[in-house]
Amino acid sequence: MKTSGLKKLSINLGLMLPIVLFLVFSARPNPTTAEETDTGNDADNAIAALLEGRQNHLLAKADFSKHADVLSDLYRLNNNQLLWLGETRAETNIEQALAMLGSADQEGLDPVDYDTEALKVNLPLALTLPQTSIDELAKFDTALSIALVRYASDLHHGRVNPQQLRYPTPFGNKAAIGLADLIKKALDNRQLAELPGQLQPKFKQYQQLKNILATFRAAPADADHETLVFQKPLRPGENHPQMAQLHERLITLGALPDREHGKPAEKTYNKVLQEGVKNFQRENGLKADGVIGDETAARLNQSLRQKISRIELAMERLRWLPDDIAGPMIIVNIPAFQLWAFNSPDDSDILNMKVIVGKALKNQTPVLFEEMKYLEFMPYWNIPKSIMDKEILPKLYTDFSYLQNQDIELVQRSASDKTESWDNIFDDIRRGRVRARQRPGKRNPLGKVKFIFPNKEDVYLHDTSTHSLFSRSRRDFSHGCVRVAEAEKLAEFVLTNQPESSWDSTAIQEAMSGSKTRRVTLKKPIPVLFFYATTFVDHNNQIHFYRDIYEQDAALEKALGKFPNSENDSLLTAKNTTSS
Structure with a gap:
């Protein structure tokens, strides 16, 4: 018995699915011995149909065409049988898979991209389905597999193809890792929890960012993040109505130690605050002059959420680099x-x-x-034609001695290119018959x-x-x-x-x-x-x-x-x- 209603479910799956399944399975007759014998072939057919259609409407993004080959390989390694909900199901694997998807934010990814909550809500119910409910089991089974493959691919290769951003081919051109084999081996050994360590970039920088990301996520939310307003650059000795807030901000950012208990807040921009601002400026690649100008003010006002986003972007770019x-x-x-x-x-x-x-x-x-x-x-500096045309030729029009004064010489591109006189030199340069280069030296x-x-x-x-x-x-x-x-x-x-x-x-x-x-x-x-x-x-x-x-x-x-x-x-x- 098939349930066409399941094909139309999407985000509201968590609300509708229990009712649908109750109606479906309360009406289903008890399986016969013959039906149990055919379960393997039925699973093979159901999985093959889903993979061929490249759509699973139990997921928010139903189309999984991008990962269809990996999924086909993964199920082929399991004789085209259910990976998660088969007769030999291991709930440990399911628990580890859900935990991995749910903690995707630890890797700078978003659990929402992998339908984490919908799977968590509905997979426990799927565990109660009998083995004869092949179509429904196959939908759930492949949905979890698709989510895991998407996560694994994003973690290893990145969510965005860098060529979309006009990066050259060495970026995003990692060698194949045999994702289906890795996942199947992890499933067989009940070691899915170790999969992220195998897939994430191996660079020390990535692990450092990951650790700091965890620290930032554990920090108190900054919903009450007060903007520090500077109408003009704040210089040493000047007054400002937000001195106390500035001090607290510098403590929060680690640029100053905690304020001594009972010590009154500063009313002027004193040496203590200046030193904290200098520390902050050095950490942010700014000139450490203690003056709070536009750039320093913008960095001071950067929220925790903005910093977390920056870290996630840096981790994404590291995924585009070769592993070796x-x-x-x-x-x-x-x-x-x-x-x-x-x-x-x-x-x-x-x-x-x-x-x-x-x-x-x-x-x-x-x-x-x-x-x-x-x-x-x-x-020698071989002067690019664009610089020659835009920057040097205008000066040469008004001063013929400019080339000599700058130790620049003109070189014919071939023996047939001959400059007869200064009357032709400008035309020769514009047409590329001669090129300019600057001799070695101080200039x-x-x-x-x-x-x-x-x-x-x-x-x-x-x-x-x-x-x-x-x-x-x-x-x-x-x-x-x-x-x-x-x-x-x-x-x-x-x-x-x-x-x-x-x-x-x-x-x-x-x-x-x-x-x-x-x-x-x-x-x-x-x-x-x-x-x-x-x-x-x-x-x-x-x-x-x-x-x-x-x-x-x-x-x-x-x-x-x-x-x-x-x-x-x-x-x-x-x-x-x-x-x-």
């Missing part, structure tokens, strides 16, 4: 304006330095994952060394001739390439990690003070990752929150508001078009 990241490696976190270089993820001696990235939102530094192949000491914006990892965006790491910009807290000034604060130390990291390397600090210093360009090819390429995360936990387990300079958090939040891994249009343009 080891070392040596160089990582640039774009909104943090920071570079890290290490020999292994657990390296205690990590090289860390400030960087300058592409201007928001005009010349964004792209996310990428490439291999550094060589570096050049005392490099060269690439400084004394550049680090090359070939990529279609034509960006790279390099030294700079304007080191004063590193003193600023916000450092998005370049045309897309990444300028490093300590190029000599980075060169030492790169070259000393080469097999049979003869490079030491003295040889590097000599190369950086020479007069000729020198290319050094790496025998062992070094992976370079340009990453984007507005939340980061440092080696002291201190969490930092950074400004969303390229509005990529907003784009990811928008993507997460859609169905997971949907085929929607690109939501983000973070392409770089010029270099340096």
Whole structure:
């Protein structure tokens, strides 16, 4: 006997299902011996029909086409019989599965995405169904399997396909893990609870974020979060009506110790509060000057819910990275304006330095994952045509000596390209018959060394001739390439990690003070990752929150508001078009 009413159930399943099942099974005759004998074939047919239809209306999102192949493999491994509600059902597996889905928020996921509450309400009733109720058992059984596969896939690969956000293919391109085999093995061994540890990213950063997320979720809700209002920048010694609230906020954020009992609240912006604000500014990548300007005020007013959301976004992006990241490696976190270089993820001696990235939102530094192949000491700067057209040609129109004064030379692209006179030079430049390059030297914006990892965006790491910009807290000034604060130390990291390397600090210093360009090819390429995360936990387990300079958090939040891994249009343009 079939119940067409079950096909139409969705969110209100918890209210309607007990009534429907009562009517269905009170009318069902007792099974005969023949019917019990055919139960296996009936289950096979019922499951096959559900999987072929790729719809299960017991779930809020009925269509499971994206995971149909994994589900088919999973049931095939079980001889196309019920996984959860068969004759040999193990309620331990069901309990562990429901507990896993219910605690999805511990991994920065949302239990609602996996119909957790509906399954919890209705699966206990399903356990009372006789084995002859094949259609109903199959619906419940596959519903739980679909929810688990969705959770496992989201935890391992991420909820959003990074290509929707115009990320390059190394992101979201993990090797296959045999999800059906993992789940079946966990079921057979009654070890479903261990599945998240097998699927989640293996990076230390992910585990740090997960631990801090748990701490934040356990913190008191901030529904009464009072906004601190600053009509103008607050400077040392000035008065403000919310001094007591500012003090409490700094204590809550861990920037100040608890106030001594009975001590009166401050009425002026004194040294104690200033020190707390400086601590807060340092932790958030801001200039630690003790002045509460617009950016500091915005960070102080960031709610607990907003911080939790930032952590969840950072965890999502970590799921897009390959699992086999080891070392040596160089990582640039774009909104943090920071570079890290290490020999292994657990390296205690990590090289860390400030960087300058592409201007928001005009010349964004792209996310990428490439291999550094060589570096050049005392490099020429091959000026991109876009910079030549927009920035240099206008100056050249009014001052013919500009090129000479800036040590810029014009180079013919081929022997057939000949510039007859200055009357033709502008046309030759516009048409690309000649290119411009700046000679090595003090004026060269690439400084004394550049680090090359070939990529279609034509960006790279390099030294700079304007080191004063590193003193600023916000450092998005370049045309897309990444300028490093300590190029000599980075060169030492790169070259000393080469097999049979003869490079030491003295040889590097000599190369950086020479007069000729020198290319050094790496025998062992070094992976370079340009990453984007507005939340980061440092080696002291201190969490930092950074400004969303390229509005990529907003784009990811928008993507997460859609169905997971949907085929929607690109939501983000973070392409770089010029270099340096």
